[in-house]
Amino acid sequence: MPAAIVARSLTKRYRDQLAVDAIDLEVREGECFGFLGPNGAGKSTTMKMVYGFSPVTSGVLEVLGLDVRTRAREVKAQTGVCPQEDNLDPDFTVRRNLEVYARYFGVAAAEARPRADELLAFVALQEKADAPVMSLSGGMKRRLVLARALLNRPKLLILDEPTTGLDPQARHVLWDKVRDLRRRGTTILLTTHYMDEAAQLCDRLVIMDKAKILVCGSPAELIAEHARPSVVEVWQPPDALVTWVRARNLPCELVSERLFIYPESGDTLQREILGRFQVDQLIARRGTLEDVFLRLTGRDLRD
Numbered sequence: 001m002p003a004a005i006v007a008r009s010l011t012k013r014y015r016d017q018l019a020v021d022a023i024d025l026e027v028r029e030g031e032c033f034g035f036l037g038p039n040g041a042g043k044s045t046t047m048k049m050v051y052g053f054s055p056v057t058s059g060v061l062e063v064l065g066l067d068v069r070t071r072a073r074e075v076k077a078q079t080g081v082c083p084q085e086d087n088l089d090p091d092f093t094v095r096r097n098l099e100v101y102a103r104y105f106g107v108a109a110a111e112a113r114p115r116a117d118e119l120l121a122f123v124a125l126q127e128k129a130d131a132p133v134m135s136l137s138g139g140m141k142r143r144l145v146l147a148r149a150l151l152n153r154p155k156l157l158i159l160d161e162p163t164t165g166l167d168p169q170a171r172h173v174l175w176d177k178v179r180d181l182r183r184r185g186t187t188i189l190l191t192t193h194y195m196d197e198a199a200q201l202c203d204r205l206v207i208m209d210k211a212k213i214l215v216c217g218s219p220a221e222l223i224a225e226h227a228r229p230s231v232v233e234v235w236q237p238p239d240a241l242v243t244w245v246r247a248r249n250l251p252c253e254l255v256s257e258r259l260f261i262y263p264e265s266g267d268t269l270q271r272e273i274l275g276r277f278q279v280d281q282l283i284a285r286r287g288t289l290e291d292v293f294l295r296l297t298g299r300d301l302r303d
């Protein structure tokens, strides 16, 4: 599979701030590739370099076979972007936002209107075509930004937190669209703070922290490698239970009022605990991408 993006020792420095620190990356053509990481990890900065918005400080960055440092215009022509912050034009209607943007990409006026309408239908906003952007809800704006990102029929689509703040219905609609685009061969870069979203949509992903990539792999690989297979969580565990778990040398963590235990078999441990202790809330579950994330990046809040 040819590479859609190749980064070698890619670095971005903002004055005294190292935002991306010598990362290596290879995104395959046609895959949905995720970026996870705490606030300030460097995800958006990496995306901005990929779509030619933020100059590379040092290192190699090839996008769609082109060196971004010298061929940014060609890269932009084949890339669609949903930036983290909505930057729609509030003075225009929904359709007009798309038409104006289409012109930036050199889409002929006669073609801009039908293409805008086709994309409004794609994101289920056709009924809002003549509404001012200001009157849209947050979720509708996100969908409009997605439609806008597709105006140039991009080979590479960059989605920086496309579903932040959306209700579950709108998230599912957006996920369906992303899957649809991926099926049609679009390469997708996605950042998200929703671990379930990454696990569902991404073929592979990286977890970044403090400007570096910590790990790269498919969700299943990362879970197998970095999470424990089963987890038993107990809320407000009685002291006797904590003592019992520790005496048995079971790997565990006590985080605020929750005890996380990592046994060989969650079902067996669950039965044992329920037979011996009075606990109000207990769940036994499989390891998840969220466990991987918290294990690798810690539980502390970022600045």
Ligand SMILES: Nc1ncnc2c1ncn2[C@@H]1O[C@H](COP(=O)(O)OP(=O)(O)OP(=O)(O)O)[C@@H](O)[C@H]1O
Pocket: 014, 017, 018, 019, 037, 038, 039, 040, 041, 042, 043, 044, 045, 046, 084
């Ligand atoms: N234009 C800028 N000027 C100076 N520093 C910046 C600029 N943009 C980002 N930074 C800094 O670079 C670092 C990485 O920021 P970035 O926006 O890439 O993080 P992120 O992983 O996207 O975080 P979030 O999850 O909050 O969106 C942060 O320390 C941020 O403060």
Ligand SMILES: [Mg+2]
Pocket: 043, 044, 045, 084, 160
């Ligand atoms: Mg960001």
